[in-house]
Amino acid sequence: DGGITQSPKYLFRKEGQNVTLSCEQNLNHDAMYWYRQDPGQGLRLIYYSQIVNDFQKGDIAEGYSVSREKKESFPLTVTSAQKNPTAFYLCASRKDTSYEQYFGPGTRLTVT
Amino acid sequence: SQQGEEDPQALSIQEGENATMNCSYKTSINNLQWYRQNSGRGLVHLILIRSNEREKHSGRLRVTLDTSKKSSSLLITASRAADTASYFCATDRYSGGGADGLTFGKGTHLIIQP
Numbered sequence: 001d002g003g004i005t006q007s008p009k010y011l012f013r014k015e016g017q018n019v020t021l022s023c024e025q026n027l028n029h030d031a032m033y034w035y036r037q038d039p040g041q042g043l044r045l046i047y048y049s050q051i052v053n054d055f056q057k058g059d060i061a062e063g064y065s066v067s068r069e070k071k072e073s074f075p076l077t078v079t080s081a082q083k084n085p086t087a088f089y090l091c092a093s094r095k096d097t098s099y100e101q102y103f104g105p106g107t108r109l110t111v112t
Numbered sequence: 113s114q115q116g117e118e119d120p121q122a123l124s125i126q127e128g129e130n131a132t133m134n135c136s137y138k139t140s141i142n143n144l145q146w147y148r149q150n151s152g153r154g155l156v157h158l159i160l161i162r163s164n165e166r167e168k169h170s171g172r173l174r175v176t177l178d179t180s181k182k183s184s185s186l187l188i189t190a191s192r193a194a195d196t197a198s199y200f201c202a203t204d205r206y207s208g209g210g211a212d213g214l215t216f217g218k219g220t221h222l223i224i225q226p
Contacts (some may be wrong), residue, residue, distance in 0.1 A: 033213050042216035099210040103154035
């Protein structure tokens with residue numbers, strides 16, 4: 001089955017710790033995206049990558065970092081510099097010839 | 113700030129009735145998309161309407177676009193319990209074609225009462 005996987009589904013961390021969220025796709029899409037969703041809110045773009053070894057900041061990149069070493073993988077690290085990291089994180093990918101984005105199931109991060 | 117704003121924020125109707133959600137946006141667009149999100153899940157693409165289209169249908173979905181008013185509406189006909197979800201409109205962050213990500217509204221939470 002083609003799709004996007006995110007792991008883990010739930011993640012708990014102590015304040016001050018960095019944490020890495022996984023996102024893998026086997027759709028052969030070039031572009032990948034990370035969004036953050038807060039309760040009752042829409043999605044906000046954190047980082048995106050249009051091609052391997054290249055990525056750009058989105059609207060709320062502060063306190064986050066990414067890498068894109070492989071086409072299939074786009075991990076997101078939530079650093080201790082992120083002031084309010086508790087949120088639902090969604091990864092998405094997109095085929096170059098289409099506007100539609102395909103989303104993973106999300107990771108709910110709770111930092112206490 | 114959010115590009116799209118959905119209205120209403122929440123909508124509760126009886127099964128079988130039609131549900132209409134509205135979206136307003138601020139800047140010029142190439143296209144507008146609608147997505148559905150079931151509780152605690154990822155988003156699923158429903159339909160895309162291009163800026164030169166006024167109406168589009170897909171199954172029980174009907175989307176309209178009024179670029180002069182910078183607004184779109186999503187109509188779900190003959191609603192079912194499985195349609196209970198949040199619905200978001202989304203536009204390209206920049207007019208370049210979607211490669212730079214999407215801007216989402218806050219969504220309409222639709223509840224279908226059996």
